[in-house]
Amino acid sequence: MDLWEFFRVHNKIALAFSGGADSAYLMYAGKHYGAELHAYYVKSPFQPEFERQDAIRLARELDVPLTIIENDVLSDEKVAENSPKRCYFCKKRIFSLIKQAALNDGCTEIIDGSNASDKADDRPGMVALAELKVLSPLRDCGITKDELREKSREAGLFTWNKPAYACLATRIPTGQKIDLETLEKVERGEGKLREMGFSDLRLRVIEGGFKLQLPAEQIPIAAQRREEILQIFKESGECVLLDLMPRKSD
Numbered sequence: 001m002d003l004w005e006f007f008r009v010h011n012k013i014a015l016a017f018s019g020g021a022d023s024a025y026l027m028y029a030g031k032h033y034g035a036e037l038h039a040y041y042v043k044s045p046f047q048p049e050f051e052r053q054d055a056i057r058l059a060r061e062l063d064v065p066l067t068i069i070e071n072d073v074l075s076d077e078k079v080a081e082n083s084p085k086r087c088y089f090c091k092k093r094i095f096s097l098i099k100q101a102a103l104n105d106g107c108t109e110i111i112d113g114s115n116a117s118d119k120a121d122d123r124p125g126m127v128a129l130a131e132l133k134v135l136s137p138l139r140d141c142g143i144t145k146d147e148l149r150e151k152s153r154e155a156g157l158f159t160w161n162k163p164a165y166a167c168l169a170t171r172i173p174t175g176q177k178i179d180l181e182t183l184e185k186v187e188r189g190e191g192k193l194r195e196m197g198f199s200d201l202r203l204r205v206i207e208g209g210f211k212l213q214l215p216a217e218q219i220p221i222a223a224q225r226r227e228e229i230l231q232i233f234k235e236s237g238e239c240v241l242l243d244l245m246p247r248k249s250d
Contacts, residue, residue, distance in 0.1 A: 006137045007033040014102035014110045015039045016095060016134070017066065018047075019055035022113030024159035025148045026138060030111075031062050032155075038105055039064050040098045044071040045183045046090070046167040048191070058159060067105070069097050074180060079169075082178050084124070086169065091125035095132050111135045117145040163200035164249060172205045185236065186210070192232045196225065202247060209239035216246035 007013075007030055015030065017023045017039040030037040041055045052068070059066035071094060074080045078089040095110065102110055112129060114136040129136070138148060152160035171186045172178050182205060189203045189210065198221075202213040210233070214222055222229060222242055233240050 001141055003029045003137060003141055003143075004033050006141060007035040010035070010109055010111070010135070010137075012036040012107060012109075013038075013135075014098060014105070014107040015064075016098050016110055016112040017041050017055055017059070018113065019051040019053075019058065019159075020113065020165060021149060021152060021157075021159045021162045022115050022138060022145070024054075024058050024113075024157055024162075025152045025155070026111060026113050027058065027062055027064055028152070028155050028157055031064055037064050038102065038107055039066045040069060040101055041066060042069045042071045042094045042097060044073040044094075045180055046073055046169045048165075048168065048187045050191070051165065054159065054162070058157070067101055069101055071097060074178060080178050082169070082172060082174060082176055084174055086124075086174070086178075088124035088128050090167075090169070091128035092131070095129060095134055099132060109135060111137055114139045115145055115148055116142045166202075171203060176205070185238075189232060189240075193229070196228065198222065200247065203240075204243075206241070209233065209241070211241045211243050213243045213245075213247035219244060219246065 013035060015023060015027055015037055017027060019041065027037065027039060039059055041052060043052055056066065073090060073093060076089060076093055079086055079093065098110055112134050115138040118139060149160050168183050168186050169178055172182060186203050186205065190201060193201055198214060198218055200215050204211040204213060212222065219242065229240060
């Protein structure tokens with residue numbers, strides 16, 4: 001099966017849209033193959049504002065209707081307590097909200113951007129998607145991350161080389177309760193670091209501050225710009241440590 005065949009069969013469908021490269025290409029493909037597509041973006045404290053803005057931009061560029069759903073995810077104690085199953089509970093909540101909104105709009109099927117490079121065996125969130133019968137056409141059609149990036153580049157999508165961005169909750173150690181203040185500090189800190197020119201970074205929460213993880217080629221640059229980085233965290237009085245091990249993909 002290829003995407004053309006998928007969208008020929010599933011021609012009225014809801015897209016769980018994150019604003020990232022995977023679901024962005026899926027939005028393009030659905031539109032390209034003539035599907036009646038409606039995108040849904042769930043806004044919560046786990047998603048930074050730039051993701052929402054990217055989602056709005058691409059939906060506008062591709063002329064796909066987009067619904068933004070507000071989600072107070074921290075009101076769910078099973079999510080906030082940050083157990084090893086946090087992703088399962090979070091995905092179950094998010095996709096249940098999308099499912100209800102989609103049903104109200106006349107869509108009975110939901111697709112997401114999981115691709116053939118994603119490993120289902122070590123991601124609790126995948127279990128939630130399976131339980132809710134969410135379809136993953138990129139994975140089912142055997143399209144890998146590298147392939148969809150190349151196809152996105154050919155299609156002229158601005159997301160083609162956008163770094164993967166795991167939700168902000170992943171910055172907090174498993175078992176440490178998640179609170180809004182910490183999420184906002186992480187989002188603000190990562191945002192300022194991106195303004196400095198750093199990319200594909202993670203600001204991990206540690207006791208008393210943060211650990212900054214960067215790709216290998218950016219580590220020497222961060223060391224040279226130490227004072228500028230420290231200035232970002234000076235007001236809050238929190239420390240920031242530079243991880244000398246290159247960042248691995250989430």
